[in-house]
Amino acid sequence: MSLVNLAHVCxxxxxxxxxxLGLTSIPVSKLHVNLMMGLQREGFLSSVTLGGTAPPKxxxxxxxxxxxxxxxxxxxxxxxxxxAYPVPSAEDGTPLAKDPLGNEQLYQVSVPENPARRRLWLGxxxxxxxxxxxxxxxxxxxxxxxWLTSEDLGRITRTREASYVKGLTRPGECMFVTTDRGxxxxxxxxxxxxxxxxxxRVW
Amino acid sequence: xxVCRSVRCLFSAVSLPKPSSAPKRSFHAxxxxxxxxxxxxxxxxxxxxxxxxxxxxxxxxxxxDTSETALLAKRYTPEQIAAIKxxxxxxxxxxxxxxGQNRTDPWLxxxxxDLAEVDPVTDHAPKLSPEDIPGKKxxxxxxxxxxxxxxxxxxNENLAKMYPDGIPEGQLNPKQEQQxxxxxxxxxxxxxxDPRATFYSENPAAAQALADTRHSIxxxxxxxxxxxxxxxxxxxxxxxxxxxxxKRLLQYLDWDKQKLRTIxxxxxxxxxxxxxxxxxxxxxxxxxxxxxxxxxxLGVGEGKSVEPEEGRKQSVMSAIRNMRPIPRYENRTIxxxxxxxxxxxxxxxxxxxxxxxxRVQHLIFELARAAGLQDLAARTPRSRNKMNVxxxxxxxxxxxxxxxxxxxxxxxxxxxxxxxxxGGSVH
Numbered sequence: 001m002s003l004v005n006l007a008h009v010c011x012x013x014x015x016x017x018x019x020x021l022g023l024t025s026i027p028v029s030k031l032h033v034n035l036m037m038g039l040q041r042e043g044f045l046s047s048v049t050l051g052g053t054a055p056p057k058x059x060x061x062x063x064x065x066x067x068x069x070x071x072x073x074x075x076x077x078x079x080x081x082x083x084a085y086p087v088p089s090a091e092d093g094t095p096l097a098k099d100p101l102g103n104e105q106l107y108q109v110s111v112p113e114n115p116a117r118r119r120l121w122l123g124x125x126x127x128x129x130x131x132x133x134x135x136x137x138x139x140x141x142x143x144x145x146x147w148l149t150s151e152d153l154g155r156i157t158r159t160r161e162a163s164y165v166k167g168l169t170r171p172g173e174c175m176f177v178t179t180d181r182g183x184x185x186x187x188x189x190x191x192x193x194x195x196x197x198x199x200x201r202v203w
Numbered sequence: 204x205x206v207c208r209s210v211r212c213l214f215s216a217v218s219l220p221k222p223s224s225a226p227k228r229s230f231h232a233x234x235x236x237x238x239x240x241x242x243x244x245x246x247x248x249x250x251x252x253x254x255x256x257x258x259x260x261x262x263x264x265x266x267x268d269t270s271e272t273a274l275l276a277k278r279y280t281p282e283q284i285a286a287i288k289x290x291x292x293x294x295x296x297x298x299x300x301x302x303g304q305n306r307t308d309p310w311l312x313x314x315x316x317d318l319a320e321v322d323p324v325t326d327h328a329p330k331l332s333p334e335d336i337p338g339k340k341x342x343x344x345x346x347x348x349x350x351x352x353x354x355x356x357x358x359n360e361n362l363a364k365m366y367p368d369g370i371p372e373g374q375l376n377p378k379q380e381q382q383x384x385x386x387x388x389x390x391x392x393x394x395x396x397d398p399r400a401t402f403y404s405e406n407p408a409a410a411q412a413l414a415d416t417r418h419s420i421x422x423x424x425x426x427x428x429x430x431x432x433x434x435x436x437x438x439x440x441x442x443x444x445x446x447x448x449x450k451r452l453l454q455y456l457d458w459d460k461q462k463l464r465t466i467x468x469x470x471x472x473x474x475x476x477x478x479x480x481x482x483x484x485x486x487x488x489x490x491x492x493x494x495x496x497x498x499x500x501l502g503v504g505e506g507k508s509v510e511p512e513e514g515r516k517q518s519v520m521s522a523i524r525n526m527r528p529i530p531r532y533e534n535r536t537i538x539x540x541x542x543x544x545x546x547x548x549x550x551x552x553x554x555x556x557x558x559x560x561x562r563v564q565h566l567i568f569e570l571a572r573a574a575g576l577q578d579l580a581a582r583t584p585r586s587r588n589k590m591n592v593x594x595x596x597x598x599x600x601x602x603x604x605x606x607x608x609x610x611x612x613x614x615x616x617x618x619x620x621x622x623x624x625x626g627g628s629v630h
Contacts, residue, residue: 043613127612169553171539172609172617 001031001178003142003199009035010136010200017124017131023055025119032120034183035199038176042185044133044202047123052112056121073101139165139175139198149195153177153186165198173203260296267291323426331417342404342413353400354391361390452520466526467573468494468519471566472589476507485509490518491590493597494526495573499534502526503597529574529600533557533621536578538606543599548591552599553580566592574600 009026016024026032028050036048049056065073077084080100089095112118125132140146152162156175159167168175168186175186179196189196248256267275275284305311314325321329333340345353362370365386371379394400398413412418453463472491477484487509495501502525506517532538532554541552550567555578561571563581566589571579583592610617 043615125612128608130612132612169540171604171606172613173539 002029003138003140003145005029006031006035006199007138007142010138013122013124013133013136017126017133020126020131021124023058023121023123025051025055025121028115028118028120031178031183034178035176036120036122038183038185039133039202042174042202044125044174045122046125047121049109049121049123050111051109051119051121052117053119056109057107069102076101133202136200136202138200146198147196148177148198150190150193153195154190157187157190168201170203173201175201256297256300260300264296264299323423328423329417331412331415333418336406336408336412338406338408339404340406340409340412342402342406342409345401345403349403350400353397353403354394357394357397357399358387358390361393362386365390446516448516448520452524455524463523466494466496466523468492468522469569469573470515470518471569471593488514490514491593492518492522493570493573493593494519494522495570495575496526497573497575499529499531499575500526501529501570501574501597501600503593527601529576530603530605531574531576534575536576537600538603541599541603543595543602544585545591545595545598546588547586548583548588548595549585550592550595550599551582551584552596553582554578555580564592567596570596570600576600 005027009032012024012026026036033048033050036045039045040048083100087095087097087099146163146165148156148163148165152165153175155162156165156167159169161167176183176199177186177189177194177196178199179189179194181192181194183199184192184194184196186198272284275287279287316322316325370383375383399410402410402413404410404413416423449463453460456463470490470492472489474489475486476489477486487507488511490506492504492506492515493502494504502522504518504520504522504525506514506519506521508514508517530538535557536554536559537552539554541550543550552563552567555562557578559578559580561568561577561579563571563579564583564587567579567581567583570593571577581596606617606619609615
């Protein structure tokens with residue numbers, strides 16, 4: 001678990017959002033993946049996709065049906081709107097009947113066999129021409145890791161300083177903590193009474 | 204037994220010099236001042252002065268004479284008169300002269316008046332209630348005969364008011380004749396409009412009450428005050444000097460002058476700047492002014508001119524024009540901590556709990572006060588250039604990230620826990 005690489009990811013995300021990029025990639029590791037999933041859960045990222053050196057097809061372009069198909073679908077739905085409900089499925093997940101609207105389109109991302117060539121592609125978010133993820137800073141450093149108890153985290157989330165870690169005073173500031181239950185946001189740790197090593201703060 | 208007590212015992216037998224009234228050992232180099240003689244609470248008055256005083260009091264506050272007591276007896280019951288007499292005898296007229304003073308209590312009248320007369324400006328107009336009308340209070344619409352009769356009677360009354368010495372008779376010059384004609388016309392019009400002409404009542408008191416303004420629910424008009432002082436101090440809005448720049452500003456803001464007066468303006472930075480030309484140096488003055496309405500609007504403006512007044516006005520106008528809304532949490536502090544860097548100046552602003560106050564440096568204090576912030580802390584860790592501090596603070600306050608915006612951007616639901624906890628009654 002190298003925090004050096006995480007530091008690189010932090011600065012890369014800051015630079016990417018400064019450059020107003022829509023999609024960017026970072027090297028793949030279990031730490032990165034879990035942290036990025038946490039960021040997505042908190043709404044900082046729009047998508048997290050495992051892919052190769054080439055970017056995956058953007059989400060908007062993935063499920064395109066040709067216009068004729070679309071027209072048919074619309075007509076069918078307007079005449080029989082109950083078809084919009086999902087098809088009932090059995091307990092093991094297999095659908096009991098055929099979907100009247102046609103099969104769901106699934107997009108396959110080709111992931112290289114060679115792990116060294118894999119990249120994690122992140123969709124960045126912007127709102128009112130401002131990046132949603134503007135700042136991302138490491139709290140634990142590669143040479144000085146910081147573990148916090150849930151009490152410390154409680155104090156920090158209530159904007160107070162604890163164990164030499166500054167409180168979350170900026171509006172909408174988040175802190176991610178790696179615990180034995182995975183990488184969680186600090187407030188979630190407080191809720192579940194978990195302590196752990198602090199990774200980074202995001203705002 | 205302490206040391207001093209033992210000493211006292213030792214010396215008690217021996218006759219010691221008595222302590223004088225003056226302190227034996229002075230702690231000061233200067234001579235001690237004797238205690239001031241106590242002054243009596245009331246002045247001592249000589250007998251002949253007292254006689255004069257009694258005379259003055261008697262002339263100023265004379266006793267009731269028999270004619271006055273007779274008048275009082277008409278108005279008041281015997282018990283009330285007894286009370287009045289007791290009060291009169293209890294208060295010495297001499298005391299009123301020597302000790303009488305104006306009231307200072309909170310219930311005193313805001314103007315000087317002995318309350319003998321009804322002043323139409325300061326006092327309520329006298330009112331009469333239906334109980335004051337003796338007899339029956341019924342009336343009906345008058346028929347034509349009664350109406351004509353009433354009009355004639357009222358017109359006569361009105362004419363008598365206009366000509367108290369009687370209507371002039373005999374030969375009249377054309378001017379006088381025209382005057383009389385006009386007066387008669389006015390009297391008749393007034394009589395026709397009088398409610399006594401339209402309605403008829405068996406009870407003459409009820410008929411009189413119809414025309415009595417004391418029975419009307421409409422307040423009588425204030426009297427025209429037309430003395431020299433009022434005329435000289437009266438100002439029309441058109442007479443005021445119109446500043447063209449202010450006029451343009453008002454047009455731009457779509458405000459009126461009244462609203463502009465509520466803006467708090469303060470010039471925070473003044474210094475002279477020099478332009479070096481080939482002819483020589485040109486000195487001019489630079490002004491930086493802030494403007495705020497103390498309720499969430501704040502602006503910063505700059506002005507520069509060779510003439511000081513001109514530059515100041517420029518800066519004031521641009522500050523008011525530049526006013527921008529400042530989002531405030533609970534109308535008292537900011538949303539979270541802010542940081543802004545302008546040039547080498549960095550300003551950090553911190554939100555604080557209610558009652559914390561403005562613990563900030565003077566420039567930021569002025570800005571916060573103009574914007575209506577009450578709880579704030581700040582640090583300026585780097586350069587403290589006055590202009591840059593003001594600009595950085597202003598920009599930081601203007602460009603706050605609001606929780607609602609953050610929630611929309613992240614697609615999360617954010618709730619103000621303080622507001623929910625206190626049931627929305629935090630401010």
